[in-house]
Amino acid sequence: MVPLSHYLALSAVLFTIGVLGVLTRRNAILVFLSIEIMLNAVNLSLVALTRATGNLDGQVTVFFVITVAAAEAAVGLAIVVAMFRRRETVDIGRFDVLRG
């Protein structure tokens, strides 16, 4: 039996790796991948807490998180494709059409 704290610690480590990726990478696709790591870290903690409490709400929340991640990926990647057509790059530093 693995204690709950180990699962939560792993979740925190994965979340921090994801944050590091979002802050350091310039490639929009890799920023998205880092966000997926963060979402999964949160999913892991939700499933672990579900196991610890016996309350199923956590797992249902994970189900919704996965759905929202799918929607986010579809719209986000469409934006990346549209920006690539305009700028010929996926460097987030060059995505500045909304800057006044």
Next chain:
Amino acid sequence: MDGTQVAFYLLAGLAVATSVLVVTGRNPVASLLFLVLSFFCLAGLFVTLEAHFLAAIQILVYAGAILVLFLFVIMLLNLGQGEPGLGLPSVPVLALSALSGLAFVALLVFTVREADIAPITPARIEAVDLAGQATVGSTEAIGTALFRDFLLPFEVTSLLLLVAMVGAVVLAKRER
């Protein structure tokens, strides 16, 4: 150490290693494939937590559908040839990451403190099974929860997917 513990530490180590490779890799396709591996590890961790339905969904939907969408975009935009090297992150970036990680830990500690968490014992699981309820994490239990307690959010989710689909088509359509 029993089998679950061995599986946990193996999968946890592999998940962290592949996630680091995703963030530090230079080739987007390699990063993506490492992320697929990381998601498989997480699916394995879900199995050790007896969330079998979510483990299947994790592989089918996340690794199978969402990441393949990323792969299509990377190949469509021809980004597979890598990019200039990534230096060591600067001190403010590292500090910010550490800060958000600590905030996440604080949130988890707060949650665990507030929630009434009794350790799961084999006896307790057996008691639940004997009471005739579906095992936590089974497809039946999740389905019952989704269609009874979470029916409205479930329907709203379908609307969200429709909106996302239309939005993605409109955004990616070539301007005339």
